[in-house]
Amino acid sequence: MQTKEELIRQLRLLKEEAGSHSPSIFTIKEAIPELKVKVDACFLSNPYATDLFLEYFKRELLDTGGLRDLLEFYPSQNRVIAESLSSAIGIHPDNIFIGNGAIEIIQTVIQRYTKSKIVINIPTFSSYYEFINDDVEVVYNKLLKENNYELDIDAYIKLVKKERPDTVVLINPNNPNGGYMDSEKVHHLLRELRDVKNFILDESFIHFAYENEYYDLKTASNLVYKFPNLILVKSMSKDFGIAGIRAGYAVMNSRRVQELLLNGFLWNSNGLSEYFFRLYTRDEFLKEYEQVRVKYIKETQEFIKQLKQIPKIKVYPSMANFALIEILNGESSDDFVFNMLINHGIYLRTCSDKIGLNGEFVRLASRTKDENQYIIECFKKI
Amino acid sequence: MQTKEELIRQLRLLKEEAGSHSPSIFTIKEAIPELKVKVDACFLSNPYATDLFLEYFKRELLDTGGLRDLLEFYPSQNRVIAESLSSAIGIHPDNIFIGNGAIEIIQTVIQRYTKSKIVINIPTFSSYYEFINDDVEVVYNKLLKENNYELDIDAYIKLVKKERPDTVVLINPNNPNGGYMDSEKVHHLLRELRDVKNFILDESFIHFAYENEYYDLKTASNLVYKFPNLILVKSMSKDFGIAGIRAGYAVMNSRRVQELLLNGFLWNSNGLSEYFFRLYTRDEFLKEYEQVRVKYIKETQEFIKQLKQIPKIKVYPSMANFALIEILNGESSDDFVFNMLINHGIYLRTCSDKIGLNGEFVRLASRTKDENQYIIECFKKI
Numbered sequence: 001m002q003t004k005e006e007l008i009r010q011l012r013l014l015k016e017e018a019g020s021h022s023p024s025i026f027t028i029k030e031a032i033p034e035l036k037v038k039v040d041a042c043f044l045s046n047p048y049a050t051d052l053f054l055e056y057f058k059r060e061l062l063d064t065g066g067l068r069d070l071l072e073f074y075p076s077q078n079r080v081i082a083e084s085l086s087s088a089i090g091i092h093p094d095n096i097f098i099g100n101g102a103i104e105i106i107q108t109v110i111q112r113y114t115k116s117k118i119v120i121n122i123p124t125f126s127s128y129y130e131f132i133n134d135d136v137e138v139v140y141n142k143l144l145k146e147n148n149y150e151l152d153i154d155a156y157i158k159l160v161k162k163e164r165p166d167t168v169v170l171i172n173p174n175n176p177n178g179g180y181m182d183s184e185k186v187h188h189l190l191r192e193l194r195d196v197k198n199f200i201l202d203e204s205f206i207h208f209a210y211e212n213e214y215y216d217l218k219t220a221s222n223l224v225y226k227f228p229n230l231i232l233v234k235s236m237s238k239d240f241g242i243a244g245i246r247a248g249y250a251v252m253n254s255r256r257v258q259e260l261l262l263n264g265f266l267w268n269s270n271g272l273s274e275y276f277f278r279l280y281t282r283d284e285f286l287k288e289y290e291q292v293r294v295k296y297i298k299e300t301q302e303f304i305k306q307l308k309q310i311p312k313i314k315v316y317p318s319m320a321n322f323a324l325i326e327i328l329n330g331e332s333s334d335d336f337v338f339n340m341l342i343n344h345g346i347y348l349r350t351c352s353d354k355i356g357l358n359g360e361f362v363r364l365a366s367r368t369k370d371e372n373q374y375i376i377e378c379f380k381k382i
Numbered sequence: 383m384q385t386k387e388e389l390i391r392q393l394r395l396l397k398e399e400a401g402s403h404s405p406s407i408f409t410i411k412e413a414i415p416e417l418k419v420k421v422d423a424c425f426l427s428n429p430y431a432t433d434l435f436l437e438y439f440k441r442e443l444l445d446t447g448g449l450r451d452l453l454e455f456y457p458s459q460n461r462v463i464a465e466s467l468s469s470a471i472g473i474h475p476d477n478i479f480i481g482n483g484a485i486e487i488i489q490t491v492i493q494r495y496t497k498s499k500i501v502i503n504i505p506t507f508s509s510y511y512e513f514i515n516d517d518v519e520v521v522y523n524k525l526l527k528e529n530n531y532e533l534d535i536d537a538y539i540k541l542v543k544k545e546r547p548d549t550v551v552l553i554n555p556n557n558p559n560g561g562y563m564d565s566e567k568v569h570h571l572l573r574e575l576r577d578v579k580n581f582i583l584d585e586s587f588i589h590f591a592y593e594n595e596y597y598d599l600k601t602a603s604n605l606v607y608k609f610p611n612l613i614l615v616k617s618m619s620k621d622f623g624i625a626g627i628r629a630g631y632a633v634m635n636s637r638r639v640q641e642l643l644l645n646g647f648l649w650n651s652n653g654l655s656e657y658f659f660r661l662y663t664r665d666e667f668l669k670e671y672e673q674v675r676v677k678y679i680k681e682t683q684e685f686i687k688q689l690k691q692i693p694k695i696k697v698y699p700s701m702a703n704f705a706l707i708e709i710l711n712g713e714s715s716d717d718f719v720f721n722m723l724i725n726h727g728i729y730l731r732t733c734s735d736k737i738g739l740n741g742e743f744v745r746l747a748s749r750t751k752d753e754n755q756y757i758i759e760c761f762k763k764i
Binding site: 017018021024025026027040043045047050053054057062067068069070071072073074075076077079080100101103104107111127130131132133237241242243244245246263264265266267268269270271272273274 | 399400403406407408409422425427429432435436439444449450451452453454455456457458459461462482483485486489493509512513514515619623624625626627628645646647648649650651652653654655656
């Protein structure tokens, strides 16, 4: 049995190796098998949607023998999958680019289209500034603690007009705080910033946001026909609970899709992601998915409400499936995360590596109802 | 029931849409459900290895419930998977770059490192010239029909020294003809061409080649320590029969691996490919794999021997899991392929889109013993 200090030393090492991301739960389990992880609350995904996908997978691939085909044969080309996705998202196939996860799209778009200057709000998802080319100037727009890290739209527009970047990045809801801009505000921003060559809007968490009592799903994707500078990035990992299969897409100007497919990205889907994309277009699946989406939103918002009542932490407003939490008991965020993992088996995301945060922060994902309940109980013991 | 002419028209359309590749069997089945495909002999992969992988998959992921984790959670980062692969291929992790299939590596390497001029042997795998940047000069080295499309090493060295490209590409065994250069010749080429900045050696079919009676596996990958210009590309789709999971790797100079990982490619593996790479390092799996590899090689070579006895076709020498076949009965290669599919349910690869071939050619993959036998019978009816 290792001492607690030894465990912390190992965890610190794993974190260092993972850079500005967190080591995966597999990496941790393999490196430190004696750690008993009960809840992976670092991980941002709807577990009920995973259940749903797994049901279909078992019924349609395992029970029929279809799995062999999926493993053995080449998946279809990018364009073919885009065609099948078209009806599900209400976008013409010429405007859809399929990615090996949203991360491939972020990397590609940032490296191909951002040439001079980029404006990035911080805190944010770090790949947006890590993947840019060396000769690109980065302007960080610091979201303010006193605004709960939400975007001040007018100040932002003013900054962009002054800086004249070729690229802006907006994540909506934002990661790591969950701050949300409603669709009116997004439309307003697109109108005001139509001269910016690349308007990257990352909607990877948009399925968790809502603006009415029916939890209707909002997306700005069809604005691509009005604003050709819009590049909408969408991960399927979070809302559909399938990070392991790597599925994402972008909606953008057809000229750009054409350019990208001209010399690459033909076979960047795998058998599982192709299966998923085809499933996504089917009415029965969509109907069932809508149920688990709404169920999860309700539980998540209830979870956040309960968290807010716990002393010695501050919970920031979120319309995503996670909450940014400021630790006010004197512990550093790394220590808080290590202690939660070792003492309670709860794996949180430290935000010590996030630029733009002022204080000790962790990001906490919403999981199943039972897991959320367990997290609440352990947090109360802080 | 559609007429034969109507079916041919549809097939021609699908082929046109797929560009310089062939439509996948799924695309064909979806577009023309009444076509009964019995053997996909377009597809280059060891079916016994697929069986083996499927056995492990069922035992270790389905029967244990591990599948859910694989679908739900993020796979490990590139570097972590490289570390696990290291022992299996006898290469330091610093020299391994994991790809979302070999195709991602080809695209990346060709677009990042090829700046001025590239020498490509034709016929070849078309992505090597399709993915290059517009401003790169392409010099095609035509492999000669009178040499059975095998490389004339001395003439090749002379050409490269005259042209002074920054990149050369060699596929060994070559696709689409299966021509093989033994390891002595590869070493000789690397010695002679050490001044070429990027020496791309694609060994995606190397597991099917052999130089001694034990069918020992040959690879030039460890020559990366002697020749830092070597970029060895390896698909796992063919030898392990798992095209659907998208797994490939490159072995190259550690500086290059570092460069690539510095601003991208962190999470380009999926749960299935990570599972595969970890399986690949296990002794029991490797031992069983070696058996199905040798079994498949023996059957493939027997298949090619039998094909050679069939009149009105010419079978070119191959050390891969396919054969290049010249059609000498007066049919065009497209018509031959369409007729084989419609009349016998055998899907072949037409080579009508391959540059560098002079005549009517198809590429025929080796499949299971029974399927190969069926192909032989149908070919005899030509």
